[in-house]
Amino acid sequence: MPEVILLKKKSYLAMIRNAVRGETHLFRNVFASVDGVERDILEDGKLACASFVSGILMLNGLIDRPHATVPGTEKALAAAGWSIIDEPREGAVLSWEPITYSDTRTHGHLGFYIGNERAISNASNASGIPREHHWTYDGTRNVVRIWWHPSLA
Numbered sequence: 001m002p003e004v005i006l007l008k009k010k011s012y013l014a015m016i017r018n019a020v021r022g023e024t025h026l027f028r029n030v031f032a033s034v035d036g037v038e039r040d041i042l043e044d045g046k047l048a049c050a051s052f053v054s055g056i057l058m059l060n061g062l063i064d065r066p067h068a069t070v071p072g073t074e075k076a077l078a079a080a081g082w083s084i085i086d087e088p089r090e091g092a093v094l095s096w097e098p099i100t101y102s103d104t105r106t107h108g109h110l111g112f113y114i115g116n117e118r119a120i121s122n123a124s125n126a127s128g129i130p131r132e133h134h135w136t137y138d139g140t141r142n143v144v145r146i147w148w149h150p151s152l153a
Contacts, residue, residue, distance in 0.1 A: 008060065008061075008151060008152070009091060009151075009152045011060065012056070012060045012062070012091060012152070013090065013091055013114070015056055015059065015060065016056060016091070016112045016114060016120055017114060017120070019052070019056070019120060019130040020120055020130050020131055020132045023127075023129050024129055024130050025045070025128075025129060026055070027042075027045075027048050027051040027052040027055050027122065027130075028042055028044055028045030028048045028051070028122075028128045028129065029042055029044060029045070029048075030042050030051055030068045032068075041068055042068065042128075043128075044128055045122065045123070045127070045128015045129060046124050046125075046128055047107065047124065048122045048128060049070070049109050049110045049111065049121055049122040049124070050067050050068055050069050050070050050072065050073040050110055051066060051067070051068055051122070052110075052121070052122040052130055053073060053093060053110040053111065053112065053121075053122075054066045054067040054072075054073045054076065056112075057073075057076075057077075057080075057093070062080060062082075062149055062151070063076040063077060063079075063080045063082075064076055064079070064080065070095065070107070070108035070109065070110055071108075073110060074095060074110075074145070074147075077093060077147050080149070081149060081150065082147045082148060082149045083147070083148055083149075083150075084145050084146060084147060084148075085146050085147075085148045086146070087146070088113040088135065088143075088146050089113065089146075089148060089152075090113065090114060090115040091112065091113070091114075091152045092112070092113040092146050092147060092148050093110060093111070093112060093113075093146075093147040093148075094110065094111050094112065094113050094119055094121075094135065094143050094145075094146060094147075095108060095109070095110055095143065095144055095145040095146075095147065096108065096109040096110075096111070096137075096141045096142065096143055096144065097141060097142045097143075097144050099141070107124075108144075109121060109124070109141070113135055113146070114132070117134060117135050117136075118132055118133070118134065118135060119132070119133055119134070119135040120132050120133075121133070
């Protein structure tokens with residue numbers, strides 16, 4: 001029988017990059033009862049960045065479980081041995097500054113750094129699917145934390 005050794009970082013990066021090769025709808029809905037009313041708390045992908053990021057991290061054994069919020073995902077990152085670093089590395093998790101939407105709700109944002117000043121995160125626009133973009137949205141949104149896990153070295 002052949003010896004098979006999974007290549008964690010290579011598999012993890014491939015999963016992140018594959019998320020933008022088509023229309024990935026997998027992470028766009030999470031249903032909950034809110035004050036007794038059932039609703040999609042990710043608003044059909046508009047608020048799905050944490051679900052997307054935490055889902056990929058969980059599938060690769062890098063956090064405990066999927067999460068639906070940025071604070072919950074960041075808490076899981078810290079608990080799973082992720083640390084904050086100064087410069088982005090391929091595979092790092094990025095946390096962008098919160099923005100206020102037109103409905104006055106403030107939301108942070110999470111995604112993955114894939115190198116060459118590029119990132120992949122779930123779009124908060126009408127598409128609600130992961131997309132590749134400049135890691136600072138062309139200088140319009142600051143990265144406030146860069147998370148790194150030692151097993152990705």
